[in-house]
Amino acid sequence: MKKDLRVILSGGGTGGHIYPAIAIANEIKTRFPKVDILFVGASGRMEMEKVPRAGYKIEGLWISGIQRKLTMRNLMFPFKLLSSLAKSRRIIKEFKPDVVIGTGGFASGPLLKVASSKGIPSLIQEQNSFPGITNKLLAKQVDKICAAYEEVKRFFPAEKTVITGNPVRQDLLKIDVNKEKALKHFSLDKDKKVVLVLGGSLGARRINQLVEANLEKFKKENIQLIWQTGKLYFEDYKKYNSGLVQTHLFLNEMNFAYGAADVIISRAGAGTVSELSIVGKPVLFVPSPNVAEDHQAKNALAVVKKNAAMMLKENELDEKFETEFFALMASEEKQKELGENIKKLALPNATARIVDEIEKLIE
Structure with a gap:
C-alpha cells in the first residue's frame, strides 16, 4: 500500500450526500494518517461550508441539476456540464488521485466520469433504496458500488455491488x-x-x-x-x-x-x-x-x-x-x-x- 495516499471524495447538494463523504474521509484518515484528501463539490452549495468545517479542503464545480420544467437553469446545463468536466480534468491532472469516491449529488457526476475514463480506481456509495440519477449514470463506469439496500441491485451491475449500509455518526x-x-x-x-x-x-x-x-x-x-x-x-x-x-x-x-x-x-x-x-x-x-x-x-x-x-x-x-x-x-x-x-x-x-x-x- 502506498504511504502517500491521495484520495478525492465528491458529493453534495444535501447533507445526505455530504455527511457520508465526511464519515468515509475520517475513516480513511484513521487508517492512513498521512493521506492527502481533497473534496469536490458544487459551488454555492452547503458542502462548500460543511467540508472545511470538518477540516478538509474542497474545490467547487459550476454544476446543478436539471429542473423538471423548462427554466433558464436548464438552458445553462450543457455549459455547466462542459465547464465541470474541464475543471474535473484539471483537478485530477493536478491532484493525481489514487482513488476517487462519489457519494451522490450532481458534482460527483463529472468528476467520477473523468476519473473512470482515465482508469483511476473509482467507487460510488448509494444511500437510498432507489438510486439517484447521477449514480445510475455512473454505475457502469465505476469499479465498485457500495449500497445500503438490497433493492438497488436491480439498478446496478450485481458483480460490482456490495451491501455495506450507510455511514452513520460515530457517536451514535x-x-x-x-x-x-x-x-x-x-x-x-x-x-x-x-x-x-x-x-x-x-x-x-x-x-x-x-x-x-x-x-x-x-x-x-x-x-x-x-x-x-x-x-x-x-x-x-x-x-x-x-x-x-x-x-x-x-x-x-x-x-x-x-x-x-x-x-x-x-x-x-x-x-x-x-x-x-x-x-x-x-x-x-x-x-x-x-x-x-x-x-x-x-x-x-x-x-x-x-x-x-x-x-x-x-x-x-x-x-x-x-x-x-x-x-x-x-x-x-x-x-x-x-x-x-x-x-x-x-x-x-x-x-x-x-x-x-x-x-x-x-x-
Whole structure:
C-alpha cells in the first residue's frame, strides 16, 4: 500500500450526500494518517461550508441539476456540464488521485466520469433504496458500488455491488440507551410513555402541524413529547412547551433523545433510516414528498416491507394518523416487534466496510 495516499471524495447538494463523504474521509484518515484528501463539490452549495468545517479542503464545480420544467437553469446545463468536466480534468491532472469516491449529488457526476475514463480506481456509495440519477449514470463506469439496500441491485451491475449500509455518526454507535439516565436528562416521568418527534435540523412543517393538531390526544393519553420543531418552526411552536410537551429547536445530544423514546415519528432520509435501525426503537415514518424521485417514501417502504416500521404519507395523515399511531402506542407487543425487526436491519460497521472496499481497489 502506498504511504502517500491521495484520495478525492465528491458529493453534495444535501447533507445526505455530504455527511457520508465526511464519515468515509475520517475513516480513511484513521487508517492512513498521512493521506492527502481533497473534496469536490458544487459551488454555492452547503458542502462548500460543511467540508472545511470538518477540516478538509474542497474545490467547487459550476454544476446543478436539471429542473423538471423548462427554466433558464436548464438552458445553462450543457455549459455547466462542459465547464465541470474541464475543471474535473484539471483537478485530477493536478491532484493525481489514487482513488476517487462519489457519494451522490450532481458534482460527483463529472468528476467520477473523468476519473473512470482515465482508469483511476473509482467507487460510488448509494444511500437510498432507489438510486439517484447521477449514480445510475455512473454505475457502469465505476469499479465498485457500495449500497445500503438490497433493492438497488436491480439498478446496478450485481458483480460490482456490495451491501455495506450507510455511514452513520460515530457517536451514535456508542449510544447510551440507559433509559433512566435519558429520562433524567429531559426531566421526564418514568411512568409515562415518551414520543420523540424528528423533522430534521430545519424542521418538517407537515409533521409539526400533525403534532399540533393531536396535542390534546397526546395529553389525554398521558404521553410525553420530545418535539424537535427545527430551526424554521421553533418560534411558532415553542408556546406549547409544558409539563408533557418539550419543544426543542434542535437536539444536540441525540443519544439521550433516542434513549428516552418509546416510539419515534420521523422523516425517512437515507441517513436517518440507517441511524434509526441502529437505535432499534419502533418508528412511524412520514416521508417528505419534496425530494427527488420520492426517495424517502421508497426508503421507508423498504423497511415497512420487513415489518420493521410503520409509514404514513403526508396525504394520509388526516385520515389515518390518530387510529394507527395511537393503536401502536397502546400495543407493547407491536412496539417490541417493530423495534426488534428494525434493529435486525442495522449495519453499524458501514463506514469501515466501505473503506475496506476502497482499500481493495488501491492494493
